[in-house]
Amino acid sequence: MSVTAATTDIASAIREHFTQLVKQYGATPVGVGWANAEEQLRRYRCLLGPHLPAGTRVLDVGCGVAQLAAHLQRRDVACEYAGIDLCPDVIAAARAVTPSVCVSSGDVRDLPPTPVCDVAVCCGTFHVPRRVDATSWRTWVFEMLGHVFRLTTHRLAFNLLRVDTDAYHGCDPRDLFEYCRRNLSRFVTMRADYAADEYTIHVHRHVDGQLPCRDTPPNQDPGAAH
Amino acid sequence: MTTTPAAAAALPNLTDRVTRYYTDLLDTHGPTAEGMGYKNADAQELRYRIISEVTDLNGLAVHEVGCGVGHLAGLLTRWAPRARFSGSDILPASIDIARRTHPACRFAVRDVLGPSDGWRYDVVVTSGMLNLRLEYDDAAWEQWVCQVLRNMYAMCTVALAFNGMSDQVDFRDPNLFYANPMDIAEFCRAELSPQVVVRHDYPLYEYTVYVYRDSLV
Numbered sequence: 001m002s003v004t005a006a007t008t009d010i011a012s013a014i015r016e017h018f019t020q021l022v023k024q025y026g027a028t029p030v031g032v033g034w035a036n037a038e039e040q041l042r043r044y045r046c047l048l049g050p051h052l053p054a055g056t057r058v059l060d061v062g063c064g065v066a067q068l069a070a071h072l073q074r075r076d077v078a079c080e081y082a083g084i085d086l087c088p089d090v091i092a093a094a095r096a097v098t099p100s101v102c103v104s105s106g107d108v109r110d111l112p113p114t115p116v117c118d119v120a121v122c123c124g125t126f127h128v129p130r131r132v133d134a135t136s137w138r139t140w141v142f143e144m145l146g147h148v149f150r151l152t153t154h155r156l157a158f159n160l161l162r163v164d165t166d167a168y169h170g171c172d173p174r175d176l177f178e179y180c181r182r183n184l185s186r187f188v189t190m191r192a193d194y195a196a197d198e199y200t201i202h203v204h205r206h207v208d209g210q211l212p213c214r215d216t217p218p219n220q221d222p223g224a225a226h
Numbered sequence: 227m228t229t230t231p232a233a234a235a236a237l238p239n240l241t242d243r244v245t246r247y248y249t250d251l252l253d254t255h256g257p258t259a260e261g262m263g264y265k266n267a268d269a270q271e272l273r274y275r276i277i278s279e280v281t282d283l284n285g286l287a288v289h290e291v292g293c294g295v296g297h298l299a300g301l302l303t304r305w306a307p308r309a310r311f312s313g314s315d316i317l318p319a320s321i322d323i324a325r326r327t328h329p330a331c332r333f334a335v336r337d338v339l340g341p342s343d344g345w346r347y348d349v350v351v352t353s354g355m356l357n358l359r360l361e362y363d364d365a366a367w368e369q370w371v372c373q374v375l376r377n378m379y380a381m382c383t384v385a386l387a388f389n390g391m392s393d394q395v396d397f398r399d400p401n402l403f404y405a406n407p408m409d410i411a412e413f414c415r416a417e418l419s420p421q422v423v424v425r426h427d428y429p430l431y432e433y434t435v436y437v438y439r440d441s442l443v
């Protein structure tokens with residue numbers, strides 16, 4: 001995969017921004033850029049949807065301090081969780097809180113484009129500081145969506161800000177909905193029923209809605225693919 | 227409630243045309259899914275199932291605009307047995323059948339753009355009603371769709387759910403109205419409520435939109 005200069009800049013911008021935040025606030029929702037824990041819970045509900053059978057392999061792209069792993073545990077869903085994040089310091093913070101959590105630092109675009117998970121989640125992954133120029137950011141988002149979707153057997157779920165904020169880039173949901181249904185799959189869902197200024201999009205490979213249940217969870221540490 | 231002299235004027239004889247269309251269908255196919263304009267019972271059931279997933283309908287007053295002979299009443303006895311269903315339609319013949327088939331439910335002959343007398347329900351739904359554009363032009367039809375949605379939303383206290391034909395299709399029937407689901411969603415967000423969900427995730431060339439007064443997440 002070719003990594004352009006612009007997308008390298010985005011990776012550095014993300015790394016610098018979130019490393020700074022996690023140094024300042026530690027392994028908390030604020031530390032990874034979220035306003036509060038309650039809001040984050042609503043986001044997770046929307047991203048995961050109501051049915052997540054035991055054995056579902058969840059890949060958390062831009063996992064931060066792996067709070068999604070803790071959320072899945074609280075929901076008592078026996079998922080196979082794996083997280084990946086660009087920032088080594090953030091991954092170190094995640095491991096400091098939960099040593100057993102399956103996370104690794106790296107760029108998801110370095111993974112080969114073959115399915116390693118049933119559901120991929122990008123929660124806040126595309127909230128990139130405004131100092132990255134808007135065109136490069138959009139190109140990177142579309143490229144990421146295409147790549148991450150290829151890592152899934154069933155579904156990609158991601159959230160985005162509706163418009164630019166002072167800190168982060170945002171995008172009209174019509175543009176992303178259109179991109180997803182024309183380029184990834186025609187089976188797309190958009191939810192804007194949980195927060196005022198953001199939305200969640202699900203892109204489904206199939207329409208049966210059912211995720212596979214597994215008796216023997218396969219080995220799916222994305223770090224192993226590096 | 228608002229009525230729409232402008233939208234009605236742009237669609238001359240709409241009520242007569244639609245009444246004639248559905249009367250012919252009912253005469254030909256009887257009180258079946260086909261008689262309501264659906265391709266078959268499976269397609270009808272799938273559409274209604276997606277509509278009914280707007281929220282847990284048990285315990286809620288659910289009203290269907292354009293209810294035909296009341297097929298949804300029967301399906302809800304399986305999916306949400308404690309829902310309190312009612313329906314309205316402009317076709318008296320359909321409402322007669324609905325009343326006989328589902329005596330426990332209330333049905334009314336009523337035009338959603340007519341006077342409302344302050345009708346209120348928890349959830350208001352419609353399926354397939356926004357599609358039959360006939361030979362009216364797209365712009366006028368879209369205005370009509372928007373006004374129907376405004377009126378339906380005014381009747382609901384919890385949520386509105388409806389479906390339409392997606393513009394991402396493999397075939398276009400010249401009598402039907404196709405829309406970009408996100409354009410419809412943006413209308414809902416701008417004029418009704420920001421709490422909007424668009425489902426384009428089931429094996430039909432169409433979409434379903436949920437609009438909530440307050441977030442249920």
